[in-house]
Amino acid sequence: xxxxxxxxxxxxxxxxxxxxxxxxxxxxxxxxxxxxxxxxxxxxxxxxxxxxxxxxxxxxxxxxxxxxxxxxxxxxxxxxxxxxxxxxxxxxxxxxxxxxxxxxxxxxxxxxxxxxxxxxxxxxxxxxxxxxxxxxxxxxxxxxxxxxxxxxxxxxxxxxxxxxxxxxxxxxxxxxxxxxxxxxxxxxxxxxxxxxxxxxxxxxxxxxxxxxxxxxxxxxxxxxxxxxxxxxxxxxxxxxxxxxxxxxxxxxxxxxxxxxxxxxxxxxxxxxxxxxxxxxxxxxxxxxxxxxxxxxxxxxxxxxxxxxxxxxxxxxxxxxxxxxxxxxxxxxxxxxxxxxxxxxxxxxxxxxxxxxxxxxxxxxxxxxxxxxxxxxxxxxxxxxxxxxxxxxxxxxxxxxxxxxxxxxxxxxxxxxxxx
Amino acid sequence: xxxxxxxxxxxxxxxxxxxxxxxxxxxxxxxxxxxxxxxxxxxxxxxxxxxxxxxxxxxxxxxxxxxxxxxxxxxxxxxxxxxxxxxxxxxxxxxxxxxxxxxxxxxxxxxxxxxxxxx
Numbered sequence: 001x002x003x004x005x006x007x008x009x010x011x012x013x014x015x016x017x018x019x020x021x022x023x024x025x026x027x028x029x030x031x032x033x034x035x036x037x038x039x040x041x042x043x044x045x046x047x048x049x050x051x052x053x054x055x056x057x058x059x060x061x062x063x064x065x066x067x068x069x070x071x072x073x074x075x076x077x078x079x080x081x082x083x084x085x086x087x088x089x090x091x092x093x094x095x096x097x098x099x100x101x102x103x104x105x106x107x108x109x110x111x112x113x114x115x116x117x118x119x120x121x122x123x124x125x126x127x128x129x130x131x132x133x134x135x136x137x138x139x140x141x142x143x144x145x146x147x148x149x150x151x152x153x154x155x156x157x158x159x160x161x162x163x164x165x166x167x168x169x170x171x172x173x174x175x176x177x178x179x180x181x182x183x184x185x186x187x188x189x190x191x192x193x194x195x196x197x198x199x200x201x202x203x204x205x206x207x208x209x210x211x212x213x214x215x216x217x218x219x220x221x222x223x224x225x226x227x228x229x230x231x232x233x234x235x236x237x238x239x240x241x242x243x244x245x246x247x248x249x250x251x252x253x254x255x256x257x258x259x260x261x262x263x264x265x266x267x268x269x270x271x272x273x274x275x276x277x278x279x280x281x282x283x284x285x286x287x288x289x290x291x292x293x294x295x296x297x298x299x300x301x302x303x304x305x306x307x308x309x310x311x312x313x314x315x316x317x318x319x320x321x322x323x324x325x326x327x328x329x330x331x332x333x334x335x336x337x338x339x340x341x342x343x344x345x346x347x348x349x350x351x352x353x354x355x356x357x358x359x360x361x362x363x364x365x366x367x368x369x370x371x372x373x374x375x376x377x378x379x380x381x382x383x384x385x386x387x388x389x390x391x392x393x394x395x396x397x398x399x400x401x402x403x404x405x406x407x408x409x410x411x412x413x414x415x416x417x418x419x
Numbered sequence: 420x421x422x423x424x425x426x427x428x429x430x431x432x433x434x435x436x437x438x439x440x441x442x443x444x445x446x447x448x449x450x451x452x453x454x455x456x457x458x459x460x461x462x463x464x465x466x467x468x469x470x471x472x473x474x475x476x477x478x479x480x481x482x483x484x485x486x487x488x489x490x491x492x493x494x495x496x497x498x499x500x501x502x503x504x505x506x507x508x509x510x511x512x513x514x515x516x517x518x519x520x521x522x523x524x525x526x527x528x529x530x531x532x533x534x535x536x537x538x
Binding site for chain 2: 001002003005006010015016017018019020021022023027029030031032033034036039040042043044055058059062063064065066070071072073074075076077078080081082083084085086087088089092095096101109110111112115133136137138139141142143144145149152153156182224225228229230231
C-alpha cells in the first residue's frame with residue numbers, strides 16, 4: 001500500500017529492486033492527520049491510480065495467480081546513455097539540461113580537453129573507483145563512480161583543477177546533496193586545514209554566500225555529481241522534497257575560520273591533525289538565522305549560550321545541531337566560560353530541555369520518545385547525547401551573530417589522500 | 420521493465436539520439452553519469468487461493484499515519500472478511516532497513532503481508 005504521492009517512486013523502486021511488476025495498491029494522499037472515518041472512506045473508495053475499488057484490488061493482489069512476467073528471473077543491465085554528445089555549444093547546453101544533468105543553470109561543457117586539465121588536480125588514475133552514492137542510502141540502488149566521472153562533474157560546475165581533491169573527498173563521503181526525502185533536506189561541508197588558504201576559500205565576510213569561486217564551485221559540484229553519479233534529483237522518482245531547498249544549489253560550504261577561532265577546528269575534534277586537509281559533511285533540514293535568540297540583548301555580555309539553546313527549540317529530533325558562529329560569538333562564549341566546543345555542547349545537552357509531553361508530540365516521535373514512565377510534565381534533554389551538537393567558527397567579525405542548522409554530522413574524509 | 424524507471428534521464432538520453440545541428444563550431448561533451456548496478460529480477464511470492472481463515476500481517480514502515488491507516492484496514496477486514504485474522508506490526512529500524520526478525524515471524528505464523536508506505 002502506497003499513497004498516491006509516491007506512485008512513481010514506488011514503481012521505480014520496485015523495478016530497481018528487481019520486482020518491476022510488484023502489486024502495489026494506492027490510497028489517496030495523505031493518510032497522516034486523517035480521522036478514522038476519512039481513512040475508512042479511503043478503503044471503501046477507489047484506488048486513485050487504477051480507478052478500481054481499493055480493497056478489491058488489495059485482496060486480488062493477494063489471491064490472483066502470478067503471470068509469467070511476474071515469475072521472471074534473470075539480470076537486466078541498465079543503460080547509462082551514450083559516452084559522448086556532439087553538437088553546437090547552445091544545443092549541448094540544452095541537451096545536458098533536457099536530460100536532467102544540470103542544476104538548471106548553464107554549465108561548462110565537459111570536453112575531453114577540459115577533463116584532461118581537471119585531472120591534473122589529482123595524482124589518482126581516472127578509472128580508480130571513488131565510491132558509491134544513492135538518493136537515499138538503502139532505499140535506492142547505489143551507483144558507482146570513478147575519478148574520471150567525478151572530474152567531469154567538477155568541470156561542469158566550473159571548478160578549477162586544484163579544487164578536485166576536495167570534490168573527490170566530498171564524493172567519497174557517499175552523501176548526496178539531493179536527498180530523496182519529502183523533507184527537502186540540505187547538506188553542509190565543513191573544510192579544515194591549510195587548503196582553505198591554498199584555494200583562497202572565503203571564511204571571512206559573507207563566508208557562506210556567493211562571494212568566492214572555490215566555495216561556490218565546490219558546492220555546486222556536490223550537487224552536479226549527486227545528480228549524475230547517484231541518480232538523485234529526479235522529481236517524483238528520486239526527489240520527493242515537497243517544498244524544495246535553495247541550499248541545494250551549491251550547499252553550505254563552510255571553510256572554518258581557524259585563524260580567528262578560539263576553539264579546536266572541527267576536523268581535529270574528529271580525529272585529524274591540524275595540518276591535515278579534511279572535509280566533514282552534515283545533512284539535515286536546513287539552516288536558520290540566530291538573531292532572535294533570547295539573551296543576545298543582555299548587557300554587558302550577551303548570553304550566547306542561552307540564545308543558541310533558544311534557537312534550537314524548533315529543531316526536529318531526527319537530526320542534531322550544527323551551530324555556525326562568527327569568531328566574535330566564539331570569543332564571547334569563551335569569556336562566558338566555554339573554553340572548548342565540548343564544554344558548550346555539554347551545557348546545551350543538559351540545559352536544552354523539552355517537556356516529555358512535547359517530546360512525545362514531536363514529529364518523528366515514533367522514532368524517539370522519552371521512557372513511557374516519564375511523567376508528561378518532566379523536562380527531558382532535547383538531545384540524548386552532547387555530541388549531537390557540533391560547532392563551526394566562520395565569518396568576518398562584522399557582528400557577533402550565529403546561525404543554527406538542524407543537521408547531523410555524518411563523516412570526515414581526508415582531502416590530502418585525493419591530491 | 421522500463422529501464423527509464425531505474426536510470427531516470429540516462430535511459431531517455433540513449434533513446435534520444437543527439438541531432439547534430441548545422442553550424443561551424445561543434446563540441447563533443449562527455450557523459451557525466453556514474454554506473455548503475457544491474458537489476459537482478461526477483462520472482463514474486465506465490466499467491467494464496469483464498470484469504471478465508473488466513474492470517475495477514477499489516478506492517479507499517481514507520482511513516483506518520485501508516486499505523487492509523489492499517490488499524491482501519493484491520494477494521495475493514497473484520498467487517499467484510501471476518502474469517503481473516505490481521506496482525507499489526509511496526510517494522511524495526513529506519514524506513515529502508517530490513518527487519519529479519521519480523522520477516523521470520525511472518526513466515527512462521529502468517530500467510531500474507533500488506534505493507535504500508537507513505538504518510
